Amino acid sequence: MKYLIAILMLVSHLFAVVSIKPVEIGENPGVSGGIEAGLQTKRGNTRKDAYKGSIRVVYDTNASYVTWAQISGEYGEANDVEDTNNIYAHVRYIHKLTEEVIRYELFAQTQEDKFKAISHRRLAGAGLRFKIFNTPIGGKGYYGLGAFYENIKYVNPTLDPDEENVRLNSYLAYSVDFSNKSSLAYTLYYQPSTEKFSDYVMTNQLELILQIYEELYLKFSATYDYDAYPPHGVDEKYDFSQSTTFLYKF
Numbered sequence: 001m002k003y004l005i006a007i008l009m010l011v012s013h014l015f016a017v018v019s020i021k022p023v024e025i026g027e028n029p030g031v032s033g034g035i036e037a038g039l040q041t042k043r044g045n046t047r048k049d050a051y052k053g054s055i056r057v058v059y060d061t062n063a064s065y066v067t068w069a070q071i072s073g074e075y076g077e078a079n080d081v082e083d084t085n086n087i088y089a090h091v092r093y094i095h096k097l098t099e100e101v102i103r104y105e106l107f108a109q110t111q112e113d114k115f116k117a118i119s120h121r122r123l124a125g126a127g128l129r130f131k132i133f134n135t136p137i138g139g140k141g142y143y144g145l146g147a148f149y150e151n152i153k154y155v156n157p158t159l160d161p162d163e164e165n166v167r168l169n170s171y172l173a174y175s176v177d178f179s180n181k182s183s184l185a186y187t188l189y190y191q192p193s194t195e196k197f198s199d200y201v202m203t204n205q206l207e208l209i210l211q212i213y214e215e216l217y218l219k220f221s222a223t224y225d226y227d228a229y230p231p232h233g234v235d236e237k238y239d240f241s242q243s244t245t246f247l248y249k250f
Contacts, residue, residue: 019056019219019247020205021175021185022142025096025103029062036072036219038245050076050084052243065095086113094129103129105146114155116239117231123150127169139176144169147194159232167191167201181211202226209247217247 019034033056042048054072069091076084092107108124127146134140146169154160168191175185185207192200207221222242230237 019185019209020173020187020207020221021183021209022140022173022187023058023060023066023068023092023094024140025060025064025066025094026062027060028058029060031057031059032250033057033068034247034249036245036247038243040076046078047080048076048078050074052245063096065093067091067093082114084115086115087111097128101131105129105144107148116227117155117160117233119153119155121150121152123148123167125149125169135176137176138178139174142171142173144171144173146170148191154231156232165199166194168194179211181217183209185209198228200228215249217249219245219247221245 035053035055037053038051040048040050052072052074054070056068056070058066058068060066069089071087071089073087074084076082088109088111090107090109092105094103094105097104104126105128106126108122110120110122112118112120125146125148127144129142129144132141132143148167148169150163150165150167152163152165154162169189170191171187171189173185173187175183177183185205187203187205189203190200191202192198202225204224205221206223207219209217209219211217220242221244223240225239227234227237
C-alpha cells in the first residue's frame, strides 16, 4: 500500500477536481484534503499517453468558516501528437451567516485550456449559498446565487479579442453519503452574461467515490460542459468527459 500511495503522490504534479461534493463548516475540522491521479497508456496500433491529477487542501474552523484551494489538470498525447492540455486552480472562502442554512462565499479561479482555444480565463466573485434540504438517508441539497467578473484571453486574439464580462453564477449541488467513506454527488452550474443572457456557460458534473482501503478511494466521474459562444476554431459547443481515477485523502 505504501508504494501505491507513493506513486500517486509522485504523479500528482501533473495535476481533475478532487471532489465536487459541497464543503460544509464543521464536517471535517482542521486541515484535510486529497490527492487524485489517473494514467492511461496504450502501445501497439495506437500510441497514447494521458495523465490527470489534482490536489486539494481544506481548512475548517469547525465554528464560522471553511476555506479550500485546489489545482488540477490534464495532459495527453495520441500517436505523439498532443490532444489534451489544460490546468485549473480555484480558491474559495465560505462563511456562516445563519447556523444551518445560509452561507456567503468568496472565490477566485484561473484556468487554461489549449484545445478550447483559451490562453487564460481568470475570475473573481461572491455569492450566497443556501442549504435547501436534508434527506433521511444522508442527502444534502444546496442552491447558490451570485456573480463574478471574468477576463478571458484567447489563443488567437485576431479572431477572438480579449473579453471582460460580468456573469451571474447560479448552481445546484446534491450529495449523499452511502457510508462514512463512500458518496455520490452532482452539481449543475449556469453562468449567463449580465449583458447578453444567450451568452452562457453551463457545467454538469457527476461523481461516485468508493473506498478501496483505508484512505485510498476509487472515483468515477462524468462532466458535460456547454459554451453557447465558443471561440473560433472550436468545432463543438459542448465537451463530455468521463474518467476513473485513484483518490488518496489526508
